[in-house]
Every structure is written in C-alpha cells, then in structure tokens.
Amino acid sequence: xxxxxxxxxxxxxxxxxxxxxxxxxxxxxxxxxxxxxxxxxxxxxxxxxxxxxxxxxxxxxxxxxxxxxxxxxxxxxxxxxxxxxxxxxxxxxxxxxxxxxxxxxxxxxxxxxxxxxxxxxxxxxxxxxxxxxxxxxxxxxxxxxxxxxxxxxxxxxxxxxxxxxxxxxxxxxxxxxxxxxxxxxxxxxxxxxxxxxxxxxxxxxxxxxxxxxxxxxxxxxxxxxxxxxxxxxxxxxxxxxxxxxxxxxxxxxxxxxxxxxxxxxxxxxxxxxxxxxxxxxxxxxxxxxxxxxxxxxxxxxxxxxxxxxxxxxxxxxxxxxxxxxxxxxxxxxxxxxxxxxxxxxxxxxxxxxxxxxxxxxxxxxxxxxxxxxxxxxxxxxxxxxxxxxxxxxxxxxxxxxxxxxxxxxxxxxxxxxxxxxxxxxxxxxxxxxxxxxxxxxxxxxxxxxxxxxxxxxxxxxxxxxxxxxxxxxxxxxxxxxxxxxxxxxxxxxxxxxxxxxxxxxxxxxxxxxxxxxxxxxxxxxxxxxxxxxxxxxxxxxxxxxxxxxxxxxxxxxxxxxxxxxxxxxxxxxxxxxxxxxxxxxxxxxxxxxxxxxxxxxxxxxxxxxxxxxxxxxxxxxxxxxxxxxxxxxxxxxxxxxxxxxxxxxxxxxxxxxxxxxxxxxxxxxxxxxxxxxxxxxxxxxxxxxxxxxxxxxxxxxx
Amino acid sequence: xxxxxxxxxxxxxxxxxxxxxxxxxxxxxxxxxxxxxxxxxxxxxxxxxxxxxxxxxxxxxxxxxxxxxxxxxxxxxxxxxxxxxxxxxxxxxxxxxxxxxxxxxxxxxxxxxxxxxxxxxxxxxxxxxxxxxxxxxxxxxxxxxxxxxxxxxxxxxxxxxxxxxxxxxxxxxxxxxxxxxxxxxxxxxxxxxxxxxxxxxxxxxxxxxxxxxxxxxxxxxxxxxxxxxxxxxxxxxxxxxxxxxxxxxxxxxxxxxxxxxxxxxx
Numbered sequence: 001x002x003x004x005x006x007x008x009x010x011x012x013x014x015x016x017x018x019x020x021x022x023x024x025x026x027x028x029x030x031x032x033x034x035x036x037x038x039x040x041x042x043x044x045x046x047x048x049x050x051x052x053x054x055x056x057x058x059x060x061x062x063x064x065x066x067x068x069x070x071x072x073x074x075x076x077x078x079x080x081x082x083x084x085x086x087x088x089x090x091x092x093x094x095x096x097x098x099x100x101x102x103x104x105x106x107x108x109x110x111x112x113x114x115x116x117x118x119x120x121x122x123x124x125x126x127x128x129x130x131x132x133x134x135x136x137x138x139x140x141x142x143x144x145x146x147x148x149x150x151x152x153x154x155x156x157x158x159x160x161x162x163x164x165x166x167x168x169x170x171x172x173x174x175x176x177x178x179x180x181x182x183x184x185x186x187x188x189x190x191x192x193x194x195x196x197x198x199x200x201x202x203x204x205x206x207x208x209x210x211x212x213x214x215x216x217x218x219x220x221x222x223x224x225x226x227x228x229x230x231x232x233x234x235x236x237x238x239x240x241x242x243x244x245x246x247x248x249x250x251x252x253x254x255x256x257x258x259x260x261x262x263x264x265x266x267x268x269x270x271x272x273x274x275x276x277x278x279x280x281x282x283x284x285x286x287x288x289x290x291x292x293x294x295x296x297x298x299x300x301x302x303x304x305x306x307x308x309x310x311x312x313x314x315x316x317x318x319x320x321x322x323x324x325x326x327x328x329x330x331x332x333x334x335x336x337x338x339x340x341x342x343x344x345x346x347x348x349x350x351x352x353x354x355x356x357x358x359x360x361x362x363x364x365x366x367x368x369x370x371x372x373x374x375x376x377x378x379x380x381x382x383x384x385x386x387x388x389x390x391x392x393x394x395x396x397x398x399x400x401x402x403x404x405x406x407x408x409x410x411x412x413x414x415x416x417x418x419x420x421x422x423x424x425x426x427x428x429x430x431x432x433x434x435x436x437x438x439x440x441x442x443x444x445x446x447x448x449x450x451x452x453x454x455x456x457x458x459x460x461x462x463x464x465x466x467x468x469x470x471x472x473x474x475x476x477x478x479x480x481x482x483x484x485x486x487x488x489x490x491x492x493x494x495x496x497x498x499x500x501x502x503x504x505x506x507x508x509x510x511x512x513x514x515x516x517x518x519x520x521x522x523x524x525x526x527x528x529x530x531x532x533x534x535x536x537x538x539x540x541x542x543x544x545x546x547x548x549x550x551x552x553x554x555x556x557x558x559x560x561x562x563x564x565x566x567x568x569x570x571x572x573x574x575x576x577x578x579x580x581x582x583x584x585x586x587x588x589x590x591x592x593x594x595x596x597x598x599x600x601x602x603x604x605x606x607x608x609x610x611x612x613x614x615x616x617x618x619x620x621x622x623x624x625x626x627x628x629x630x631x632x633x634x635x636x637x638x639x640x641x642x643x644x645x646x647x648x649x650x651x652x653x654x655x656x657x658x659x660x661x662x663x664x665x666x667x668x669x670x671x672x673x674x675x676x677x678x679x680x681x682x683x684x685x686x687x688x689x690x691x692x693x694x695x696x697x698x699x700x701x702x
Numbered sequence: 703x704x705x706x707x708x709x710x711x712x713x714x715x716x717x718x719x720x721x722x723x724x725x726x727x728x729x730x731x732x733x734x735x736x737x738x739x740x741x742x743x744x745x746x747x748x749x750x751x752x753x754x755x756x757x758x759x760x761x762x763x764x765x766x767x768x769x770x771x772x773x774x775x776x777x778x779x780x781x782x783x784x785x786x787x788x789x790x791x792x793x794x795x796x797x798x799x800x801x802x803x804x805x806x807x808x809x810x811x812x813x814x815x816x817x818x819x820x821x822x823x824x825x826x827x828x829x830x831x832x833x834x835x836x837x838x839x840x841x842x843x844x845x846x847x848x849x850x851x852x853x854x855x856x857x858x859x860x861x862x863x864x865x866x867x868x869x870x871x872x873x874x875x876x877x878x879x880x881x882x883x884x885x886x887x888x889x890x891x892x893x894x895x896x897x898x899x900x901x902x903x904x905x906x907x908x909x910x911x912x913x914x915x916x917x918x919x920x921x922x923x924x925x926x927x928x929x930x931x932x933x934x935x936x937x938x939x940x941x942x943x944x945x946x947x948x949x950x951x952x953x954x955x956x957x958x959x960x961x962x963x964x965x966x967x968x
Contacts, residue, residue, distance in 0.1 A: 097816060098819050109804045111804070602802065604761065605794065605800070606788040606814070607789075699752070
C-alpha cells in the first residue's frame with residue numbers, strides 16, 4: 001500500500017547497494033502484501049457471492065451439489081478456507097488488524113450508501129461494458145471472417161510446391177521424407193495438369209487435379225451431387241499392376257518382363273557406349289527422382305559398368321513393360337559406372353565439367369538405357385544356373401538396343417494400344433509429342449459445378465455423363481520429357497459434382513496420372529496432427545528448398561487487420577472507461593469527505609494510517625471489480641442484442657441466429673484484472689488523502 | 703503514594719498559530735497520574751483541558767515538554783506506535799461518540815477488538831459479555847445513532863472497556879446527558895476505579911462530578927492552579943466549591959500558584 005511513500009523515502013543522492021537491496025526487499029514486501037490483499041478480497045467477495053447463491057431458490061441445489069463435489073472447500077465458512085484466509089491474514093502481522101475485517105468494513109461502508117454505490121458501479125459497468133462489447137464484436141467478426149476463409153482442419157494443412165527452384169522436384173522421395181516428420185499426420189500428393197476435354201465434339205482446356213481419395217477429407221470441397229471416387233489410391237497404392245502379367249487387363253493384352261528394383265540384370269559388368277551425337281543424363285542413383293549430376297557423351301573406348309533395374313523413365317525404348325511384382329511398380333533398365341561429366345552451357349552446347357580443378361570431373365552415376373548401346377556379355381550356357389533366363393533377358397535387350405535407333409516402336413500386343421509407349425529417339429523431337437495413356441484407368445471424374453455450367457450439361461443428366469480427356473504432361477512431372485507431351489484420349493464418366501460455381505476444374509483419381517510413369521507431383525498437402533506445429537514443419541519443409549503456403553497466411557493477415565481494428569475499438573472503449581472511473585473517483589472522494597470525522601475517530605481509537613489506506617483501497621477495488629463483472633454482463637448482453645438485431649435484418653431469409661460476438665477466456669480474465677487495476681488507480685488518491693486525515697479532525701468537528 | 707506512575711507530564715507547553723500570532727494554550731503543565739487514580743480535570747471553557755487530553759493521548763505533539771507513559775517518552779514514538787499503544791491500552795469516551803456509521807452497536811463495540819486482531823469467536827464472546835454488562839444487549843443490532851444519547855454513551859463505555867484498558871480517558875462524557883444518565887455513568891466510572899482498579903482521567907466542567915475523583919485538578923488559562931486529593935470519596939473541602947472561593951492552603955489542597963489565583967480574583 002505504501003509504494004508511494006516508499007518511493008518518496010528513497011534518497012536518490014545517497015543510493016548505496018544496501019539501500020537498494022533494502023528497497024527491493026521492501027518493494028517485494030509491498031507487492032506481496034498487495035497480492036495477499038487481492039486474494040483476501042477475492043475470497044471475501046466469493047464468500048458473499050456464495051452466500052447469496054445459497055439463498056437463491058433454484059440455483060441453491062446445484063450450488064450445494066457443486067460444493068459437495070469440491071469436497072466442501074468452497075463452502076462459505078469451510079474450515080479449510082478459513083485456515084487459508086488466516087494464513088494470509090496473519091502474514092500482515094499477528095497482532096495487527098486483520099485485513100479481512102477491513103475488507104468487511106469496506107463492504108459495509110459501501111452498502112450503507114446503496115444507491116450511490118450502485119450508480120457508481122453501474123457507471124463502471126457501462127465503461128467496462130463498452131470495452132467488452134466493442135472488443136467482443138471485434139473478436140466475433142474476426143472469427144466469422146476466418147471461418148469463411150478456412151475451416152479448423154485447413155489450419156493444419158501446409159501446401160508444398162516446388163516453387164521457383166526448378167532443380168528441386170516434388171517426388172516420392174520428398175513425400176516419404178516429409179511423411180516421416182513426427183508432426184505430420186498425412187501427406188497428400190496432387191498432380192495438376194492441363195486436360196483437353198472433349199464433349200459433344202467440342203474441345204476445351206480444363207484444369208485437372210489428380211488426387212487421392214483422402215484429399216477430399218481435408219479439403220473444403222462440398223459435394224452437391226453424386227459421390228467422390230471410391231479409389232483410395234495414393235502414392236503407395238498406385239501403379240497397380242494387373243495380377244496376371246500376361247493376362248488381359250481392361251480388355252487389353254499385356255506382355256511384361258519381371259524384374260526387381262536395384263537388382264542387376266547381368267551378374268557381371270557390361271560394356272556400353274553412348275550413341276554417337278547423343279547426350280545421356282547422369283543421375284546419382286538409378287532413379288529419375290534422384291539428383292541429376294550432369295550429362296555424359298560417347299567415349300572412344302566405351303564404358304564399363306553394371307546393368308541394373310531402376311526406376312522407369314520416359315521415353316522408354318524397351319519393347320516390353322518391366323515390372324517389379326513385389327513393389328508393384330514399373331521398372332526401367334539402367335547402367336551404372338564412371339562417367340566424364342558435362343554440363344549444358346549458356347549456348348546450349350555441352351561443356352566439360354571441370355569441377356574445382358583443371359581436369360574434367362568423373363563421377364559415379366547411373367544413366368538410363370536410352371541413348372546407349374549395350375554390348376551384352378556372351379556367356380557360356382550352363383556355367384550359371386540361371387543362364388537360360390539371363391539369356392532370354394539379354395537377347396531381348398539386345399534386340400531392343402538394336403532397334404533403339406529406330407523411331408517409335410509400338411508394343412505388339414493384341415490391342416496394340418495400352419502397352420508402354422516407345423518414343424522417338426531424339427529428345428528434341430519430343431516436344432508436342434503424343435504419349436499413349438497407360439492402363440488401367442478408373443474412368444471416374446468429379447467436376448466442379450462451374451465446369452458443368454460451362455459445358456452446358458443439364459443438372460439431371462450429370463451423373464453418368466461421359467467425355468474424353470487427354471492430359472498435357474510437362475517436364476516437372478516427367479523429368480525425361482523436354483517441353484510438353486500430350487496423352488492419348490481416355491473416356492471418363494462424371495460421378496460427383498462439387499459446389500463451386502466460380503471456377504471450372506475436375507478431379508480424377510491420383511493413380512490414373514501416377515501410372516503414366518509420372519515421377520513428380522505438382523503439389524503436396526501436408527496435414528499435421530496439431531496446428532501448433534505448423535510453423536515448425538513449414539520451416540523444415542522450406543529448408544528442404546520447397547515453397548510452402550498455408551491458409552494460415554491469409555488468416556494471420558486477417559488477424560493483423562483485426563488487431564488494428566481492435567486497437568481503435570479499445571481506444572473508444574477506454575474513453576468510456578475513463579469517464580466511468582472519473583465517476584468512481586468522485587464517489588470515493590465524496591465519501592471520504594463525508595467520513596472525515598469518522599476516520600478521525602477511528603484514528604483516535606488506534607487505527608493506523610496504512611489501515612485507513614487499505615480500507616479505502618478495498619472500497620475502490622470492490623467497486624472496480626463489481627464494475628468489471630457488471631461490465632462483462634452488460635457488454636455481452638449488448639453484443640448478443642446487436643447480433644440478434646443483425647441476424648433479424650441481414651439474415652432474415654436464413655432465419656439463423658448469427659453470433660457476431662466472441663469473448664475469449666483470456667479476455668474475461670483481462671477485463672477482470674483491468675477493472676481491478678482501474679479500481680486501485682482511482683482509489684489511490686482518496687486512500688492517500690484519507691490516510692492523511694488527522695485524528696483531531698474528529699474531535700474538533702463539533 | 704507508593705503506586706506506580708502511569709503518566710508523567712513535564713513542563714508541557716502548547717501554542718497554536720492564529721493569524722501569524724502564537725497563542726499559548728498550555729503554559730507549562732506538570733503533573734502525574736498514578737495507576738488506579740480517578741483524575742478529574744475541570745476548568746472553564748478554553749482553559750486547555752481538551753488540548754491537554756489530546757497531547758496525553760498522543761494525538762498532537764506538544765510544543766515543549768514531555769509526556770511519559772510508564773516511564774517512556776511518548777513522543778519519541780512514531781504516530782503509528784502511539785496509535786498501537788492507544789488501541790491496546792486506552793479506552794476513550796467522548797461527549798459525542800465517534801461511531802463507525804456502517805456498523806451496528808455490536809459492530810462498534812467489537813471494533814477495537816478487531817483492531818487487536820483477535821480471533822472471531824473471542825471477539826463475539828467479549829462483545830456479548832460487555833454489552834450485557836452495560837445492559838445494552840437488547841440494542842446490539844441497532845445503528846448507534848438510532849438510540850438515545852444515554853444509551854449511546856453506555857455503548858461508548860462498552861466500546862472503551864472492550865479491550866480491557868489500563869487507562870480510560872473521558873472527555874466531557876456527561877455533556878450530552880441528562881442528570882440521571884450522567885450520574886449513572888460517573889457512578890460506573892467510580893465502580894470501575896474502585897473494583898477493577900482502572901485508571902481514569904475525566905475532563906468535565908460540571909462541578910457536580912468532582913466529588914467522585916480521587917484527584918481533582920483545577921485548570922485555568924493553560925495552567926493547573928490547584929490539585930486536591932480527597933481523603934474519602936464524596937468528600938470535598940468547604941473551600942473547594944467552586945473557583946470563586948479563596949483557598950486557605952489546607953494540606954490536601956495543593957495550590958500551585960496562589961499569586962495567579964489572586965490575580966484572577968478567585
């Protein structure tokens with residue numbers, strides 16, 4: 001209570017460490033006493049409240065039940081509460097006036113002038129209520145706006161894209177890596193391409209998203225008709241291969257070779273060379289998703305290396321599909337060895353990669369068997385047990401390589417259509433090329449309602465409407481192609497419609513595109529278990545070099561905007577509060593003047609200055625606190641009223657009550673503290689004045 | 703007297719500034735209060751009785767001189783320490799009782815007990831007992847200003863006695879009372895003095911009550927002009943019936959300043 005006097009007592013000229021320590025100690029003591037006083041005041045008000053509650057006819061039973069549940073601790077005069085109060089009270093000194101008594105007295109003083117106290121508290125309530133009303137409106141509208149922008153689920157999602165960095169690709173490796181993060185619940189890959197949609201003989205370009213089924217669980221999309229596709233295919237389950245390799249799939253006959261990822265095709269080294277005039281890409285691993293180190297060209301002496309099954313690549317020149325039955329993926333043939341490294345210069349020509357030194361760097365790497373001729377080692381049959389099989393392989397490969405230089409070779413299966421496509425040899429010629437669409441295809445599509453309008457499909461006939469699609473694939477998705485390639489047309493049937501009038505796009509199952517030997521994704525949605533981890537995971541993904549975005553960005557912009565609005569609103573509210581606290585100040589001062597004689601009399605009886613100060617502070621605090629509680633009630637009632645009126649006016653059609661206000665729990669605590677502090681501040685001056693009243697005033701008054 | 707000195711006042715002077723002029727209200731007062739005495743101070747209005755009492759209670763510092771309580775210099779203590787002394791040892795009764803307006807009769811009586819920081823139950827017990835003693839139990843839930851002044855003074859007495867003080871200070875306690883009530887109050891003082899050995903200092907200008915004291919102090923114009931110790935209660939010297947009688951210098955009457963008396967034509 002005596003902070004002011006203590007500050008005055010500090011002699012600034014003679015500050016010594018001991019004095020400072022003493023002052024700090026004293027200051028802490030004052031703080032402790034203040035807090036103890038607050039606690040006592042709270043307990044006192046609680047008791048009053050409790051008694052009052054216990055008297056109310058209907059609430060009484062509930063209240064008693066609550067008291068029983070809490071072990072009777074909160075019973076107004078429970079022993080334990082009394083013990084707590086005594087403990088705190090006696091910390092002021094055992095032989096001193098109990099603070100509880102002063103608080104009690106303050107309350108009686110306030111109750112003596114009931115109407116005046118009530119008016120003052122009402123004034124405070126209106127002041128505090130103004131703040132509560134304005135700010136809860138601010139919070140409420142912000143919440144409504146954010147709700148429009150994003151659902152709670154979406155706040156947990158990070159959109160990852162490759163961004164401007166073209167050397168980085170989103171692929172299965174990245175997918176696996178992100179999925180391993182502890183905070184990540186789900187990673188959803190998305191491939192978005194431009195599709196050419198043909199319906200009723202008219203062709204148009206639409207955006208096609210190839211998404212796994214679970215994508216819909218986390219997106220905002222609302223289905224207004226039909227259903228989402230049933231296929232749960234994602235990265236793991238994609239590239240589903242026909243169970244019988246030589247059987248019929250989707251009505252098409254199939255011929256396939258069986259291999260195993262990263263297994264050697266021939267047990268010993270093979271010699272090979274790059275075809276004249278060609279450049280071969282060198283990858284760090286036998287996988288097109290791996291880092292590309294550079295290029296290499298034909299060498300006079302040829303190369304030696306391992307012949308290995310790696311990831312499938314495009315364009316593939318093999319006659320037959322190679323599949324890994326165990327992993328359920330397509331494979332391609334690769335060569336691993338040491339290669340002199342070249343890089344593409346500014347003019348497009350190859351330059352020797354000098355690395356750091358003066359000699360050309362040689363690296364160990366993998367090149368896809370494409371711009372390569374392989375000399376198949378001749379082995380004696382019977383030396384190795386698997387000779388026959390190996391022989392079959394090699395002869396196949398040999399024939400493959402001998403025809404490599406030819407242009408397109410279509411796999412000669414019965415249908416002649418669905419088997420892996422074989423393409424032109426020169427990469428320069430790949431641009432604008434047409435690629436065969438690989439089976440199987442789901443044929444299911446979910447469209448946006450905007451697209452339906454564009455196509456002019458009548459509402460009743462939506463489900464089952466068929467159209468054909470072909471997809472434009474780009475280098476990002478398929479590192480092997482230069483420029484773009486278009487797939488052949490495939491038939492699709494509409495199974496569902498999404499509510500989005502404003503834009504036209506469609507969804508197809510992820511597997512449909514992924515099966516086209518696509519290695520890259522356009523985007524990934526990373527779903528987190530908790531939204532608190534968002535920033536952390538974002539940072540981690542960004543350090544991997546990818547661009548991230550999240551609806552949280554928009555939300556935080558909105559939050560910023562509303563934080564500013566709230567500042568303005570709270571300024572308005574504080575004006576009202578300032579006026580109200582002037583009123584309270586006035587009441588306290590008047591009541592002080594009225595009671596000059598009484599206070600003098602109390603001092604004659606031995607009440608000390610500090611106790612008088614505490615008495616007045618207690619009165620101010622009780623009024624402030626009551627004003628805070630009243631303000632919360634008035635403010636939120638006003639908020640509800642305004643919400644009701646707005647709902648009636650603006651949303652009359654929908655007939656829904658829309659709550660425009662929202663009061664966060666911390667805000668309630670803040671308001672209570674604020675009103676308490678306002679009480680203390682307005683109480684300080686009257687309290688100090690009361691403290692200075694001389695006892696003689698009482699005796700001379702006559 | 704072999705009794706312990708409770709209060710000793712030495713050369714007490716007090717002057718007030720009135721329009722830049724120092725007015726001396728107390729002009730060097732010396733006297734002692736022994737434990738168990740019933741001191742009655744009397745004198746005309748403006749003679750400095752109340753100022754003396756205020757200084758005695760530690761409410762305002764003297765300009766000169768000292769006040770000793772049980773041998774301790776009272777004004778070497780801080781204001782708060784003097785207040786603590788009062789709350790623990792001194793009961794006070796004024797002509798106009800100083801009520802705490804928001805408290806009931808019982809509340810006001812228990813007020814000094816709360817100041818002592820006593821436990822709730824004990825306060826309640828003592829309050830009930832003391833109200834019983836002054837026969838005011840029936841009025842305990844009244845607001846003090848609602849009851850008659852005689853009753854108020856009874857409650858005031860109860861409040862003064864609640865802390866079981868060693869000293870009771872009464873400043874014109876009978877001023878507002880009718881003769882009977884005043885008489886009863888002073889009778890109670892006497893009883894307290896005789897039976898419980900309380901030291902009492904009473905200021906009055908009603909000569910009727912002089913005969914209850916064990917020591918009578920006559921003050922005029924800021925000075926003590928005579929002190930009288932009646933041998934028995936209710937016994938007053940024939941020459942002590944008022945200030946107008948001259949004083950013959952009887953042994954019991956301690957005439958401080960005969961010249962002054964003559965000058966005042968008493």
